[in-house]
């Protein structure tokens with residue numbers, strides 16, 4: 001492994017398992033644990049480190065000195081990439097969705113501080129860029145990293161997260177953007193466990209297809225998995241007072257902070273499914289806290 005990458009890994013804090021207690025869970029005899037990837041690193045948000053680790057290693061092994069990627073103005077992916085790029089002495093370039101704002105939000109400010117070159121593009125160009133397997137006129141020293149780090153190499157790091165969990169469980173839950181983290185969890189899970197994703201976006205029935213595309217080709221069957229599309233709260237990065245109240249209540253009850261884009265929606269969805277009796281009595285659930293708290297800065301005001 002690249003020495004700087006190993007160095008970075010040694011600075012990570014343990015991702016603990018925290019048990020969540022709530023009357024609702026007791027009433028339904030459900031055990032809920034959080035896999036605290038949010039604790040890994042103050043800047044490289046939980047699942048972003050898991051996804052980037054082996055992507056960066058691969059990029060370095062190809063001799064690339066520049067990584068080019070894409071994301072929104074609050075992107076946790078770009079935030080983690082810009083920071084690690086700076087540590088590893090790799091130049092980073094990002095296509096950012098939408099017009100260049102007059103005032104940069106805290107995420108964009110960080111990206112610039114860490115030397116990431118930003119190229120603001122229209123929403124329609126952004127949508128097109130999503131389908132690129134490589135960039136037109138890409139140079140040999142450049143490495144194209146699709147939105148959300150959706151490359152097979154991402155799965156290997158996510159598998160390490162799954163392998164760290166040292167208690168038995170029935171279902172493991174994760175919020176989904178591109179579904180890359182979920183694909184890594186499916187590939188690493190045992191037959192008898194279920195992987196349940198919660199889409200953070202509206203109208204994403206392509207997500208199942210995207211997840212399948214990322215799964216390794218193999219004759220072995222994967223564990224049972226499905227994606228719930230009911231708790232997007234109006235779409236990506238949209239919130240409602242109900243969701244924000246839930247997040248505040250959760251913080252108050254457990255001391256654990258969630259954000260409204262991904263983890264808040266997943267946790268709301270889990271509680272809703274528990275209420276509906278979706279999980280059998282005695283079920284043990286692990287929910288992955290994928291981090292992302294940096295994206296919250298200035299987000300609620302915006």
Ligand SMILES: *Cc1c(COP(=O)(O)O)cnc(C)c1O
Pocket residue numbers: 045047048076077148175176177178179180181182262263290291292293
């Ligand atoms: C990026 C992100 C996700 C979504 O990950 P995908 O692999 O794109 O599905 C989930 N939670 C948080 C906090 C994120 O930052």
